[in-house]
Amino acid sequence: MLKKSLICLTSSLIMMNMGTSFANENPFDDVPQDHWSRTAIVDLVNKGVIKGYDDNTFKGDQKITRFEMAQMVAKAMANENLSKEDKQELDKLQKEYHDELDNLGVKITKLEERSSNMKFNMNLTQKYMGGKQPNGPKEKAHYWEKYLSIGMEAPIGNSGYTMHALYENKHAGENLNHETQSSGFGTNGVTQAWIEGNLGKTGQYAKLGSFSPWSQKGFVYDGKIIGGELTHWYKAGATHFFGGRVYESEWDLGVPGSINWDKGPDYIEKGHSIQNPDGSWGWVSDVEHWSTKSNAYSDFTRHHKTTEVIRGGDTNWEHKDPTGEDDYGGVYKYDAKGNRISNSRPTLWGAGYEYNFSPNLQGTLAYYNFKSDAYGGDPLEIYSGMLNYKVGKDLNLQAQYAHGNQGGEDNAWNIELQYKGTPWINNRIPHNFGAYVGYRYMAPDAIVKGNFDGVLAGQKGLEIGMFYTFDENVNACLKYAFGEAIASGEDRDRLYASVSYEFF
Template identity: 30%
Template sequence: MKKTLVSALTTALVVGAASTTFAAANPFSDVPADHWAYDAVSQLAADGVIEGYGDTTFQGDKNITRYEMAQMVAKAMAKTDVSAADKAMIDKLAAEFADELNNLGVRVSNLEKHADMVKWTGKVEYTYKSTRFDDSGYNNGKKRYNEDGYVFRLEPTAEVNEHWDVHARLDSNGDMSNDSTKETKLKRAWAQGNYKNFTAKLGKQALYTNEHGLVFDTTFSGADLTFGKDLKATLMAGRLSEEEDSEWKEDTANFQGIDLQYAGASKFYGGLGYYHLNSDYVFSDKSSAFDIYSEGNTYSKDKNEDTANIWTANLGYRFDGKNALWGSYANNTTADYGDTAWQVEYDYGNYQPVNKGSWGAYAAYRAMPAQTSLMGTYDGVQRGTKGWEIGAQYAVFKNVGLLVKYADGNTIGDQHNDFSRLFGRVELFF
């Protein structure tokens, strides 16, 4: 039976779930960086499994036989200087093509029993932040404050069966300014089932919503079900709290959400979302949880609202493998003020930590009122503020990245206060 090389790579992605986390450099001119199979093509090419056609092309639509694919796997099995993660991927591929490999004289009996069932990835990151205000009435009378910390992260993945695996994330956070370790905690733990055009996640997991983190870039405990291929629908339900080191962490909100997102072969992508939260503590006048450079210390003018109903939309366009422009919008129909958040960003480059010398840069404008950008991304422009943000990323060495961001703007609301923020990070992946 014939199968296309692209579908063979799909097999590599599915049965090779233990492959390395980061893609290698891609030598093929006709596989753009935004192609869905880019990572698999790059990794297999870097390992000498795929050699192309001598003219820097990959010809991904060419039909190949399982026998030809088995030859590629046999070549990979002959390599002795591969990492543990690559070895796990090769073993699983060998199990998939066992009959063909046996015909080639490559014995793989019971190989799947010896495949690594657990893989470990992680990172170490050092982060520096410096924020300045023009009014010392904020931040306990200080016009400037700095943060200087590190994170050591481990992310194990264990295979349960051909469809299900379990994931976790363990973080150890420290403060460099006083040479202390603040905490070591299990941040995430979830089970994931992968089926054709369907994925299920159950447990404490990441929540990064489709509007590029304008509303949520955090974690929640519950279920996440995704259906579809090019057009995907995601249903979410569970419990959601403020950041774990927040003074409001004792309260949690009931959370439900739905996302519709298109990301097919077109250069355009986009989608819609809706999120509902209910919490008597966080969303009422009992808490100042939203008084972060914002309009006041109550959620709504009548001081009785305990829900949030947020509608979102996002739209992007990929000009080529390096240039992209996108924007996103969110509206909280429940909030009496600060009910609209939005951002627009232009991206250039192709930063990949595994590729030494790769880089990227961006310029953006963001408006993030605290009543709508509830738990969004705020490395540059912060929650409760609006302004310009620029940034760049550079892979100094393989798996070593440098990130720099700068934001300049002002707080949202009656108490106007200009601010600027410098963000720098060094990250090392393994």
């Protein structure tokens, strides 16, 4: 027995993949005009897949038999105007209702043959990034990148599960067409691979492998994990549970601040005596003062106990870390000389709930637990919320907030006005245009990994952007951000531009 609400959910996913323009007329008296599944139901009626009951009702809460479900599948299979995405969904449904369809005399041989085919998609993007950012000795930096991704999806026999994989390759450099392969983790090879599908008859949809988990549009965490996720959909929302090992580079998760040094306020000149930790006195012939508040190459340094370290040279005095914990604000342990002394892998787990208050208002609440060597090894617990409000036909207002439990800069927020749902405009429509303006406060102690191209982690400022499709699946993007680093107060600005080609 199946509930029709689950059927509506499946059809809703089909409609979203198709990008279909839905009809506005509601054919059933018992389906509210603002119900989340109305558009999918109307579209299925128009296609002749369902027709409801004689009293002009849909009875969405009533259970139906497998035979009734098979009849719907058979009607859908007979429709000659179905898209490629529709047919792929039907390939999955016909396996589940094979016996019932056979009793109806429906021939499914061709569908079974097609179900063994794999689906591919590819993205090729040329990017440019430049501006006043933490670039070591350079005032400004210019950075070019070529990005290639190839995605694959295939059914796993008749199990109802599908296998997914993503290959990514990045080449980057300071000059166009002179890029070299990017250093760092996961920039050349299969970076994601997972299986997904319904977990029996539990109502849970499961993912297992290396993938990007649900995370409120990437505000708190825009990255990958090696682990699992369970999702359960309701009439007006969904719950999400996920967890695993974090699969991202150190520089995207928070860097140590101990690699910078200067004289600082407590600098001790050469030729002076200084008391050793054991009470004896030594002669200072060479002293380095390390400042661990910020980093010369990134603003994403987390709150930490060690803010200043002084290390002696030729004397027996050497003060590496007054806390004794080698906590310099990174996700791995470093000593005062900048040497990494830890190889632990950070982990992330969390839960979220999303709810549709109305067709124009949606909200989410979530909890994240991020454990690394940062904060002395204590987990960073983050509580986050998000609201989306549809102001008009093409305008959307989005507000996000996150709070961490480890002190420092632990309140992050973002408010953004979007035109035509950017940055997810329909790229299959030639000459489509979208734009946005937003103010970000990407506090380093309230996020795990940032997701914006303009205002980066550890920064605050204004970001504006626009998107345009020159032709079907050919997209251009232009973004500009200006503000400052949260920890140091230094000015920041960044220009981001890209042209993407997508193939399906």
